[in-house]
Structure formats: structure tokens, C-alpha cells
Amino acid sequence: TVVTLIEERTSEGEAGSAITDRGIQKFRAGKIYDAIKLFGRAQEKLVKDEYKHELIKSLVVCGGAYKSAGLFWAARSNLLSALSITLFEFNRSGFMHELALLAAKELIWIEIQLGRVPHILFTLTLINFVALNMKLNDEEEADLFDFIQHADTVFSMLLLRLNLDQLKEMTRVPYIL
Numbered sequence: 001t002v003v004t005l006i007e008e009r010t011s012e013g014e015a016g017s018a019i020t021d022r023g024i025q026k027f028r029a030g031k032i033y034d035a036i037k038l039f040g041r042a043q044e045k046l047v048k049d050e051y052k053h054e055l056i057k058s059l060v061v062c063g064g065a066y067k068s069a070g071l072f073w074a075a076r077s078n079l080l081s082a083l084s085i086t087l088f089e090f091n092r093s094g095f096m097h098e099l100a101l102l103a104a105k106e107l108i109w110i111e112i113q114l115g116r117v118p119h120i121l122f123t124l125t126l127i128n129f130v131a132l133n134m135k136l137n138d139e140e141e142a143d144l145f146d147f148i149q150h151a152d153t154v155f156s157m158l159l160l161r162l163n164l165d166q167l168k169e170m171t172r173v174p175y176i177l
Contacts (some may be wrong), residue, residue: 016043056086056100059081063075063103085102108123
């Protein structure tokens with residue numbers, strides 16, 4: 001019974017991983033909605049603990065597909081799920097998944113597009129936390145610095161678009177900035 005159960009779980013996980021790879025192919029071919037459907041099917045098969053790394057991959061690429069389709073809330077949900085799993089794993093084992101930084105970087109662009117200032121600030125903090133707990137080489141650190149500068153610039157443009165009423169609401173923000 002145990003062997004049968006293990007075989008069933010293994011085949012589901014392998015199928016989920018293969019479906020994710022097929023979804024990536026569809027996504028690269030510009031068939032975004034087909035890719036999203038495949039990622040959803042894959043995620044159902046990857047929910048077991050032994051496939052959490054494949055699930056993180058599927059969630060991150062699905063978030064990218066949703067973002068490409070302009071479905072920012074769905075993209076945000078997938079990226080937050082991926083980050084939740086990676087942060088839980090980090091808390092448990094001290095291992096930070098390599099896709100955590102990509103998920104956090106994608107999340108900040110979504111929050112900027114949604115115009116959610118507190119969430120943008122939190123995501124910047126999250127990016128720094130993830131980066132500090134990864135073993136980045138000098139080139140990766142330089143790329144991250146450039147990314148943060150770019151995100152800060154776009155975030156500043158968002159702040160410049162605020163009207164006077166919105167600016168009054170921002171009186172508590174300067175100490176954070």
C-alpha cells in the first residue's frame with residue numbers, strides 16, 4: 001500500500017513538473033491563456049511537500065503569465081503564494097529559494113502598476129530581506145542595485161502623480177522613505 005501511494009504521489013509530481021514545462025513553452029510562444037490553464041493544472045499536482053520547489057516555479061511563471069495578460073491581481077496572488085512558500089522554507093531550514101528574489105522583483109512592478117504605495121514600500125523591504133539571505137555574487141548584487149534604483153525611480157514618478165488630497169494622506173510616509 002505504501003509503495004503504491006508513493007508511486008502515485010511521484011507520478012503526480014512528475015506530471016505537474018512536465019505540465020509546468022509545457023506551460024512555459026506555451027507562454028514563450030505567446031499563448032498566454034493556454035499557459036495559464038496549464039500552470040493551474042500543474043499547481044494542483046504539485047501541492048505536496050516534496051514538490052514545493054516545482055510548485056514555486058509554477059507559481060512564479062504563472063504570475064508572469066497573468067502579468068503579461070494584464071491580470072495584475074491574479075499575478076500578485078501567485079507571486080505572494082510563491083513568496084509565502086519560500087519564506088516558510090527559509091524559516092524552517094535557512095534555505096532561500098533562488099526564485100524568491102525573482103518573485104519579489106515581479107511583485108514590486110505589479111504593486112507599482114496597481115499604485116499601492118504601502119505595498120510597494122513593503123515589497124522593497126522584502127526584496128532587501130530576500131537578497132540579504134541569498135548568496136549573491138558581485139555581479140548579482142550590482143544587478144540588484146540597478147534594479148532597486150530603477151524601481152525607486154518609477155516609484156518616485158508614481159508619487160509625483162498624486163493629487164493634493166492624496167499628498168495630505170502621505171504625511172506619515174517621509175520617515176519610511
